[in-house]
Amino acid sequence: MMKKQSKFIMEENLNRLAKWVRMIGCDVVVYKNISLQKMINIARKEKRVFVTRSKKNSNLKLNYKRWLIRSDNYLKQLEELKPILQPQQLFSRCIKCNRKLNDIHKSKTKNLVPDKVYRKYKEYKICRRCGKIFWKGTHYQKMLKKLKKNY
Numbered sequence: 001m002m003k004k005q006s007k008f009i010m011e012e013n014l015n016r017l018a019k020w021v022r023m024i025g026c027d028v029v030v031y032k033n034i035s036l037q038k039m040i041n042i043a044r045k046e047k048r049v050f051v052t053r054s055k056k057n058s059n060l061k062l063n064y065k066r067w068l069i070r071s072d073n074y075l076k077q078l079e080e081l082k083p084i085l086q087p088q089q090l091f092s093r094c095i096k097c098n099r100k101l102n103d104i105h106k107s108k109t110k111n112l113v114p115d116k117v118y119r120k121y122k123e124y125k126i127c128r129r130c131g132k133i134f135w136k137g138t139h140y141q142k143m144l145k146k147l148k149k150n151y
């Protein structure tokens, strides 16, 4: 039995699952147009679990950590990953590009977020890679609810 993990490399067709796993703070990389061999090399080198929907890719006679996902529904996929998933800090990582978020002072976000958001929320974080600003708004709350159903 594999122990709980917080670092993954996922195949491109698991991109939606990847976003959800980043929501709970885990480090998930997804590369486009990359060979299987390269993905496995990265998995080994960076100690990531290779997550795949392909039975063939999960059965190679090579030394790498792997996890097979069967469902094509992201919430079911999350369920399938759960036995090995070690949640980290919520709301700590960019769900789009995986980078750790930095705190940003509210005053600096004034022209970057909608007015009604600015009036309502105190805490903001920024992704220094894509520039996206995050706050714990309705979208976040909805995602959290769905996640909690799964935890």
Ligand SMILES: [Zn+2]
Binding pocket: 094, 095, 096, 097, 098, 099, 127, 128, 129, 130, 131, 132
């Ligand atoms: Zn980002």
